[in-house]
Amino acid sequence: MPLTSEQHHINYLRIEQAIKYLEANFMSQPDLDEVAEKVHLSPFHFQRIFTEWAGISPKRFLQYLTVDYLKDKLLASKNILEAAESAGLSSQSRVFDLFTTLEAVTPHEYKLHGSGIQIEYGFHPTPFGICLIGVTERGICWMSFLLSDEDQRTSLEEMKAYWHNSVFHQNQQLTQEFINQIFLQANTTKKLHVFVKGTNFQVKVWEALLRIPSGHITTYKDIAQLIEKPKAMQAVGSAVGSNHIAYLIPCHRVIRKDGILGEYRWASARKKSMIGWEMAKGESRF
Incomplete structure (x- = not known):
């Protein structure tokens, strides 16, 4: 079942927080476990909501932005x-x-x-x-x-x-x-x-x-x-x-x-x- 706009929004707030963290720490290239911890989610949960929001994994998503x-x-x-x-x-x-x-x-x-x-x-x-x-x-x-x-x-x-x-x-x-x-x-x-x-x-x-x-x-x-x-x-x-x-x-x-x-x-x-x-x-x- 497709996500509702409200679910998309909630996921986006977490994803934006993750992107901001990656922006601030790009020199150290934090891994996904570290990013998930900073947005107060388990790596599994972070991976799941990111994939629901974007349709792809966080790792693949970040490759688009290099x-x-x-x-x-x-x-x-x-x-x-x-x-x-x-x-x-x-x-x-x-x-x-x-x-x-x-x-x-x-x-x-x-x-x-x-x-x-x-x-x-x-x-x-x-x-x-x-x-x-x-x-x-x-x-x-x-x-x-x-x-x-x-x-x-x-x-x-x-x-x-x-x-x-x-x-x-x-x-x-x-x-x-x-x-x-x-x-x-x-x-x-x-x-x-x-x-x-x-x-x-x-x-x-x-x-x-x-x-x-x-x-x-x-x-x-x-x-x-x-x-x-x-x-x-x-x-x-x-x-x-x-x-x-x-x-x-x-x-x-x-x-x-x-x-x-x-x-x-x-x-x-x-x-x-x-x-x-x-x-x-x-x-x-x-």
């Missing part, structure tokens, strides 16, 4: 992106179907900062911790993950500041349907739609991020080339960091060209867990 593996993955992913671009992403011959489509606010709406937009929101457990999701009739307009020391009010205020002229209403039942579709693969034939507010440049970067398939990664340089702005890597990095729809607009799939994963708006440990989790899911399909 610099050498990520460098090789960057090359493979670049080839896929180039093939998709040459095939024409808007054509019937495109290499992969976009799971998520994007619509941006109009210039007039951008000036109004969300005036007249109604946003239904909810807090939900996910495989990567508690998230806040906001939904409008035009699509998902917000997704963020709570940091370990952050309460729901802080996250909600951040969303309200971003869409500060909008009307907000908590609707857990509605937003749960979107969470199920995103993380539990419910209604997999139905595409998700995101509704964003940003500059023309930011929107171009976010559209480029949607071209990165799950289980693959890319670099800021490759994104800059993809949007035909090869010298704008710093601006690309800023646009990636300002993404307000976590996971769905996959800014976590952008890493440094040297294979270092780098920082993440919602914690570097979460970025590592997302990348490894997606690679594991891709492996399990073959």
Whole structure:
């Protein structure tokens, strides 16, 4: 029986703690018994919940996050992106179907900062911790993950500041349907739609991020080339960091060209867990 979102969340908190421990002690390369002890679990229990969460063993998962593996993955992913671009992403011959489509606010709406937009929101457990999701009739307009020391009010205020002229209403039942579709693969034939507010440049970067398939990664340089702005890597990095729809607009799939994963708006440990989790899911399909 598949795990529920709540079970995924509980397991994730332990797994994030383990990843943080491995981050802090990477020079000594602690074994799994030591990591299990630090998260207050037996090695058997830790191995079991990790495998339930990721679908693979902790040892295999950590191999995905090594610099050498990520460098090789960057090359493979670049080839896929180039093939998709040459095939024409808007054509019937495109290499992969976009799971998520994007619509941006109009210039007039951008000036109004969300005036007249109604946003239904909810807090939900996910495989990567508690998230806040906001939904409008035009699509998902917000997704963020709570940091370990952050309460729901802080996250909600951040969303309200971003869409500060909008009307907000908590609707857990509605937003749960979107969470199920995103993380539990419910209604997999139905595409998700995101509704964003940003500059023309930011929107171009976010559209480029949607071209990165799950289980693959890319670099800021490759994104800059993809949007035909090869010298704008710093601006690309800023646009990636300002993404307000976590996971769905996959800014976590952008890493440094040297294979270092780098920082993440919602914690570097979460970025590592997302990348490894997606690679594991891709492996399990073959």
